[in-house]
Amino acid sequence: MITEIGNFLLSISASLSLCIFLSLFLKKTISNEVRFLFCKIASHIITFLIFISFVLLSYAFLTDDFSLRYVANNSNVSLENIYKFSAVWGAHEGSILLWVFVLSIWSSCIVLFSSSIPKVIVSDMLSIMGILLLFFLIFILFSSNPFDRIFPIPINGRDLNPLLQDPGLIIHPPMLYIGYVGTSVPFVFAISILLNENIKLEWISWLRKWVISSWMFLTIGISLGSWWAYHELGWGGWWFWDPVENASFMPWLAITALLHSLIVSEKRGIFISWSILLAILTFSLSLLGTFLVRSGILVSVHAFANDPERGMYILIFLSLIIGLSLGLYFIKSRSLIYEKEYTVSSKEFILLLNNLFLTITTFAILLGTLYPLITSSLNLGKISVGAPYFNFIFSALMLPIVFLMSPAIYSTWKKTNYSKLTKKLLTFLFYSIVITYIFMNFYFKSDIFIVYLAMSLAFFTIISSVAKLLLILKNSNNKKIISNIFSIPSSMLSNLLAHIGIGILIIGITLSNYYSIQKEVAMQQNSQILVKDITIKFVDVKNKISKNYTSQVGVFDAYINNDYFISFFPEKRTYNIQKNIMTEAAINSTLLRDIYVALGENLSNDTWVVRIYYKPYIQLLWYGVLLMILGGLFGIFGRNKLEKKLNNDS
Amino acid sequence: MIRKLSALPILIFLVIVYFLYSGLSKDPTLIPSPLIGKTIPEFTSKTLFDGNTITSKDLLGKSFIINVWGSWCYGCSIEHDYLIDISSKNTIQIYGLNYKDDRSSAIKWLQSKGNPYRRVIFDSSGDIAIDFGVYGAPETFLVNEQGVIIHKHVGPIDQSYYNNVILPNLRK
DSSP states (O other), rough: OHHHHHHHHHHHHHHHHHHHHHHGGGTTTSHHHHHHHHHHHHHHHHHHHHHHHHHHHHHHHTOOOTTTTHHHHOTTTOOOHHHHHHHGSHHHHHHHHHHHHHHHHHHHHHHHHHHOOOOOHHHHHHHHHHHHHHHHHHHHHHHTHHHHHSSSHHHOOOOOOOOSSHHHHHHHHHHHHHHHHHHHHHHHHHHHHHHTTTTOOOOOOOHHHHHHHHHHHHHHHHHHHHHHHHHHHSSSSOOOOOOOHHHHHHHHHHHHHHHHHHHHHHHSSSSHHHHHHHHHHHHHHHHHHHHHHHHSSSSOOSOOOOOOHHHHHHHHHHHHHHHHHHHHHHHHHHGGGOOOOOOOHHHHHHHHHHHHHHHHHHHHHHHHHHHHHHHHTSSSSOOOOOOHHHHHHHHHHHHHHHHHHHHHHHOOOOOHOOOHHHHHHHHHHHHHHHHHHHHHIIIIIOOHHHHHHHHHHHHHHHHHHHHHHHHHHHHSSSSOOOHHHHHHHHHHHHHHHHHHHHHHHHHHHHHHHOEEEEEEEEEETOOOOETTTEEEEEEEEEEEEESEEEEEEEEEEETTEEEEEEEOOOOEEEEEEEEEEEEEEEEEEEESEEEEEEEEEEEEEEEEEEEEEEEEETHHHHHHHHHHHHHHHHHHHHHHHHHHHHHHOO | HHHHHTTTHHHHHHHHHHHHHHHHSSSSTTTOTTTTTSSSOOOOEEEEETEEEHHHHTTSSSSSEEEEEEEOHHHHHHHHHHHHHHHHHTTSEEEEEESOOHHHHHHHHHHHHOOOOSEEEEEETTHHHHTTOOOOSSSEEETTSSSEEEEEEEEOHHHHIIIIIIIIOOOO
16 A cells, blocks of 8 residues: 555655646746745645655554565664664665655745745746656656565565664764755755846845755764764774765855855845856755765765666756756846955955855865766776875865955955954964964974964964954943843854854864874783773673674773773674674763774684774864854854844834 | 856866766776786785795686785675685685785684685785786686686675676686
8 A cells, every 4th residue: 555655645746846847837827926826835735745655654664564675675673663764764765755855845945934035936946846856756756666566575674784773874864965955945046036037135145044054954964974984984084085975065065155155145246146156056066966876876885776777867857957057047147247346355355265265176076076987988997086185185275265264254345454454364363373383382292284284274263253253242232241142143153153163173173183093903802002191901802682783892991090991892793684794983082082992803712903093182073063053053043134124124 | 258158167067967977887896907808917926824836827727716805904804705605606716815914814814704715825015916906905806717807896796796797707
C-alpha cells in the first residue's frame, strides 16, 4: 500500500507544480488576485503531500517494511530506532526526497512571509519554485523512487552504512539541505525581478533575511559535517577539500558574497544587477553540488552510488535552469544597472573588493574541484590537485578578505574621512600585532611568519569589532547595559558577532594546524608515551558487544606530572551486517587543547597502532562557528532600522 | 561593454557543462596508466618472508594480479578480506608488493589478518613501485600470462573487482 500511496502523492504534487509553473504564462489572462490565491494554496498543498509521503517512508523504515527496496537496502531490524529514522535520508533516493521536501517548505515559507512584496512578484517566485519542484519530483518518480518494491521480500535489510550511524549525521544532512535548498529563494527572487524588470529597495531588505537564513543553515550544516569528520574518521582532521565538501562550501562562499553585495544594494541602490547575478550563481552552485554528489563523477570519501543515468538527468535539468536564467540575465540585466558615485575609501568600494575576492575564491575552488574532469576530457590523464592546492590558494585569497573586514566596519557610505579612518585602523593594527607578538613569542615560542600574519589579521578583526561594539554602547543614551545591548541595530550586532566569530575561527584553525602534535605509534599494553606534558598509558583492550556491532574498546590512562588525570576509551567497531570497521576516537577537550586518542590496526595480541593527537586551541574553531551562527540568528530575527522606519511611517 | 560582459557567465557556464558532460561517461576510479598494454617492468628483489631473490620473470606463466599494499595503509585493511576471498577461489594467483614498509610489521600484519599472497615482493624503498607508476597504496594490477598489464585499479578493491575485472579477463 505504501508504494501506491507514496507514488500517488508524489504524482499529484508533480501535477500541481506543473500547474503553478504554467500559471506564469496566464499572467495576462487571469487576474493577479486569482493567480496569487491559486499559487498560494497549491504550494501549501504540495508541501503537505510531500510531507505525508516523507512520513510514509519514515513509517516504512520504523516498521521494517523490507518490501520497499530502499528500506531493505538501508535498514535492518537490529538498527536503533533513531537511526532507522535518519536512514530515511541515508542514501540517494531518500535524500532527494528530503531535497524536494525542504524545497516545498521554502516555497510555503515564501507564501507565509511575503506580505511586503507585491503579489505579482510572489506569484512569479512561486511559479519558478514550481518548475524546480516539478523537475525534482519527476526525477524521484522515474529514476530515484524510494517507494519501489523489491521481490522476493528479504527477511532482513542490508543495514544503514555504519559511517552514517552517528548522532552528528542525523542532523547534518537536513541542516545542509535547508541551507543548500534555501539558496533557491534568492534565485527565484532574482528571476522574478528579471521577468518584471522592476525592483524596489525595500524588497532587497526582505530578501536579505532569506539570504541570511540560508547562509546560517549552510554554516550549521558544513560545520556539523566537519565536527563529524573530526570525531568519526579517526584521522584528527576536520576538513579534507573533498569534492563533496567543496560542493557545499562553494555555495557558502557565493552566498556570503551575495550577503555583502545586498547590503550595498539595499543602502545605496547600486550593485543590483551584480546581486541578481550572484543569486543565480549561488543557486547554480547548489545544483552543481547536487550533481557532483549524486552523479559520482568525482572520487570522494562520501562513497555514494555512481549512476551516470541519474547524473545525466540532473545535468540536463541543471543546464536548462541555469542556461535559461543566464540567458534571461543577459537580455534583461541592463535595466537594473544604476550608477551612483562613490570613492575608493567608501564602504561601497571595500564591499566591492570583498565580493571580488569571494568570487575569485569560489572559482578557484570550482576549478580545483573540477580539475580531474577537465584534464581527463582533454586527455591529459586524470589528475587531482588535492589539499596543497586548495590550502595555498584559499589562504592566499582569504588573507585580503580578512584584512578588509575592519576597514569595512569603520568606513562610511559614499566617502570616508580618510585620515580619521587610517588613524583608527592603524591603532587597532598596532595593538593586534603587539598581542600576536606577546602571545606567539612567549607562549608558543614560535616564529613562523604565516602564523604571525594570520594571527595579527584575526586579532585585528576581533579588536576592531569589539571596539565598535563598545563604542556603540558608550554612545547610546540609555544607562542600563542590558537594554543598551538590545538597542544596537540588529544588523550591526549580527555583523559584528559574525566577524568576531570569523576571527576566533581563524585563530583556532591556525594554531591547531601549525602546533598540533601527532604521534602514530605501535604501543604494547602497559607501555606509555609522553605527549607534550601528558603521559598516556595503554592499559587494556576490552571487547564490547552492542545491538548491531561488536567493538574493541581501548583503555588509556592519562597522567600529568604522575597525577592521574583522565581515561580514554577509543573504540574500533565492526558492524555485524556490512562488516565495516569504524573508528570512534576518544577526545578530551578543554578550551586550550584537545587530546585525541584513536585505535589503529591490531598488530599482534597486545600491540596496537595508536594515534594520539594533541591539538591546541582547536575548540576555538567550533566557538567561532557558534558566534557566526548567533550572528545569523540576530540577522534573521532582529528588526532592522529600515523596517522600523517603515512600520512607523505606516 | 557591460552588455558583452553579461554574456560572460553564459560562456563560462557552457564550458563547465561540457566538462561535466564528458566526465559522466568516464569511471572516476580509473586512473589511466601509461603501462597498460605493456609488459611489467623488470625488477629483482627479495621476498618478504624468507628473503629469497625474486625477479619479474618468476611471476610469468599464468595470468596473475599484483597488489600493492603496506601495513600502514588503511585502505589495504579494507580490501584485505576481498583478497583473501579471491585467493581462496584458486582461480588466479595474487602477488603482493609490500610498499614502503617495515619487514617485521608487514609480517605481523599478514600473520594477524591472513595471507592471500603466493609470494610477497619486499619493496621498502618503493623503487619497484615507482617503475609500476604507483600513486599510493592500495593499487592492484591485472597481468596476463605474457606479463602484459591489462588493468589497473586504484584504491581498495571490493567484490565487484573479481566479478567485473578478473572473471571477464579469465574467460578470454
